[in-house]
Amino acid sequence: MKNILTSEQMREADRHTIATEPIASVDLMERAALAFVKAFMQLHRDKNVSILICCGTGNNGGDGLAVARLLQQHGYDNVTVWIARFASRQSTDFATNLAKLHYCPIPVSEFFPSDEFPAVTQSILIDALLGSGLNKLLDGDWLRLVQHLNAARIPSIAVDIPTGLPADGIVPSTAQMLYAREAITFQRPKLSFFFPESAKAMDKFHVVDIGLDEVFIENLPADFKLVEASDIRGILRGRKRFSHKGTYGHALIIAGNTHTMGAALLCAGASVYSGAGLTTACIPAEGLLALNARYPEVMYTPRETLAENWEDADAVAVGPGLGLTVDLQHMLEYPAKPLVLDADALTLLARNKSLMKKLPPNSVLTPHMKEFDRLFGEHSNWWDRVNTARRRAVQHQTVIVLKNQYTFMIMPDGQVYINPTGNPAMASGGMGDVLTGMLTAFLAQGYPPQEATILACYMHGSAGDRLAAEGMAVIPATELIAAIPVTWDAIVQSNC
Ligand SMILES: NC(=O)C1=CN([C@@H]2O[C@H](COP(=O)(O)OP(=O)(O)OC[C@H]3O[C@@H](n4cnc5c(N)ncnc54)[C@H](OP(=O)(O)O)[C@@H]3O)[C@@H](O)[C@H]2O)[C@@H](O)CC1
Numbered sequence: 270m271k272n273i274l275t276s277e278q279m280r281e282a283d284r285h286t287i288a289t290e291p292i293a294s295v296d297l298m299e300r301a302a303l304a305f306v307k308a309f310m311q312l313h314r315d316k317n318v319s320i321l322i323c324c325g326t327g328n329n330g331g332d333g334l335a336v337a338r339l340l341q342q343h344g345y346d347n348v349t350v351w352i353a354r355f356a357s358r359q360s361t362d363f364a365t366n367l368a369k370l371h372y373c374p375i376p377v378s379e380f381f382p383s384d385e386f387p388a389v390t391q392s393i394l395i396d397a398l399l400g401s402g403l404n405k406l407l408d409g410d411w412l413r414l415v416q417h418l419n420a421a422r423i424p425s426i427a428v429d430i431p432t433g434l435p436a437d438g439i440v441p442s443t444a445q446m447l448y449a450r451e452a453i454t455f456q457r458p459k460l461s462f463f464f465p466e467s468a469k470a471m472d473k474f475h476v477v478d479i480g481l482d483e484v485f486i487e488n489l490p491a492d493f494k495l496v497e498a499s500d501i502r503g504i505l506r507g508r509k510r511f512s513h514k515g516t517y518g519h520a521l522i523i524a525g526n527t528h529t530m531g532a533a534l535l536c537a538g539a540s541v542y543s544g545a546g547l548t549t550a551c552i553p554a555e556g557l558l559a560l561n562a563r564y565p566e567v568m569y570t571p572r573e574t575l576a577e578n579w580e581d582a583d584a585v586a587v588g589p590g591l592g593l594t595v596d597l598q599h600m601l602e603y604p605a606k607p608l609v610l611d612a613d614a615l616t617l618l619a620r621n622k623s624l625m626k627k628l629p630p631n632s633v634l635t636p637h638m639k640e641f642d643r644l645f646g647e648h649s650n651w652w653d654r655v656n657t658a659r660r661r662a663v664q665h666q667t668v669i670v671l672k673n674q675y676t677f678m679i680m681p682d683g684q685v686y687i688n689p690t691g692n693p694a695m696a697s698g699g700m701g702d703v704l705t706g707m708l709t710a711f712l713a714q715g716y717p718p719q720e721a722t723i724l725a726c727y728m729h730g731s732a733g734d735r736l737a738a739e740g741m742a743v744i745p746a747t748e749l750i751a752a753i754p755v756t757w758d759a760i761v762q763s764n765c
């Protein structure tokens with residue numbers, strides 16, 4: 270896991286590194302600029318391309334000036350710099366880098382409040398106007414300049430963070446930003462990159478190491494952590510010699526209804542492919558034929574004999590395609606089992622919120638945004654939504670899997686884990702049912718809820734990434750299920 274820092278903590282790491290390495294802050298800026306340039310050169314190999322670098326007068330602008338000089342030294346001969354002189358102050362390291370730039374053959378134009386801006390004639394923009402020092406929404410001359418640059422419609426590469434995007438906290442829907450095709454960000458992705466509101470600011474981001482003290486960063490108290498492949502390798506267990514189906518647990522899937530049987534089949538199929546020793550689907554009898562045809566490995570039980578099957582199960586999922594006529598309250602009176610509630614089970618919970626108190630500790634809820642808001646109230650932004658999830662996870666001692674491009678996995682202690690895998694090709698019906706089946710299978714195999722959640726979300730996204738890399742622009746949920754075992758194997762093999 271990697272700590273994701275707030276902008277204040279990032280400044281702390283900055284100050285700590287300067288004091289203890291020790292390194293002069295202007296040299297740290299040089300290191301950051303060099304890291305940016307190296308990443309930029311991978312993205313844009315054509316050294317004849319014309320580049321406009323727009324700089325503010327803080328440290329983000331200072332980075333931009335150093336980048337201009339370094340690009341020129343690396344053979345990019347067509348670089349132009351604009352400086353936005355809209356603030357009353359300039360940082361010391363900005364001033365130092367401006368003085369160095371005067372020795373380079375790079376044209377520099379300065380713009381003051383109310384100045385007109387010339388047409389943008391360059392092919393690429395590097396955005397070094399404002400970075401993590403942003404302290405209010407863009408307005409006045411800054412906004413005018415950003416709108417002028419956006420209107421030029423040339424690819425923009427942001428230094429550290431696109432101008433106008435706050436590094437953390439609420440991103441108001443009215444916020445305007447300098448749209449970046451890519452952001453090259455320093456040391457850690459910024460928290461707001463994981464919130465859907467950042468889609469207005471950029472297409473993607475790359476993280477570059479600028480040598481801040483990693484031990485210090487990892488010892489900071491961080492509410493948000495990013496899951497990495499190495500974490501999954503540490504959690505995921507291979508199949509053991511002499512093991513049998515009883516070794517890997519029994520998953521019970523309570524799901525499906527006349528018109529939504531597919532959800533139950535997908536969930537049960539995902540459980541089989543995610544390694545549950547046994548999977549039983551508790552579905553209406555009319556689904557039996559389809560179940561046998563599609564997944565003969567899955568056992569069947571009618572709703573009437575649910576109580577006995579519940580006894581035998583090592584983990585239970587309730588919800589995919591279930592409909593709203595089942596008695597969830599009654600189910601929650603059965604003996605406590607590792608439990609996943611999804612889809613219609615969440616709607617039933619939202620209709621009778623007093624049932625939250627009956628959930629066994631560490632139950633896993635897997636809402637998408639609308640299901641979450643039905644349960645816990647409307648939210649106008651993701652920052653507030655995630656913070657509500659943190660409070661509710663602590664209050665009810667549940668795990669909340671808030672589904673999103675970067676799924677937030679919120680644990681009963683309020684800690685948030687961010688899942689990095691997954692892609693837009695997976696945005697199709699049934700993907701949530703698959704995730705629920707995977708999660709239930711991992712719980713049945715004895716993984717604790719926190720590990721089962723992290724594993725399921727990571728492998729779900731990773732299977733999707735694998736298929737996307739093989740050329741699938743759209744990934745049906747059944748294809749994803751089939752890709753789970755090879756994804757698993759690839760993770761286990763990468764450990765050897
Ligand atoms: N952390 C690290 O590890 C390293 C960080 N580095 C770099 O430093 C960058 C952060 O630099 P920074 O702190 O100087 O802030 P920056 O973004 O340049 O803003 C400057 C000033 O703009 C102003 N201002 C803000 N919002 C405004 C608005 N809406 N409209 C108008 N004005 C506004 C505000 O001035 P004020 O309002 O306080 O007068 C603010 O002080 C970071 O992104 C990275 O690129 C690397 O060099 C080295 C390692």
Ligand SMILES: [K+]
Nearest residue numbers: 396399430432
């Ligand atoms: K920027």
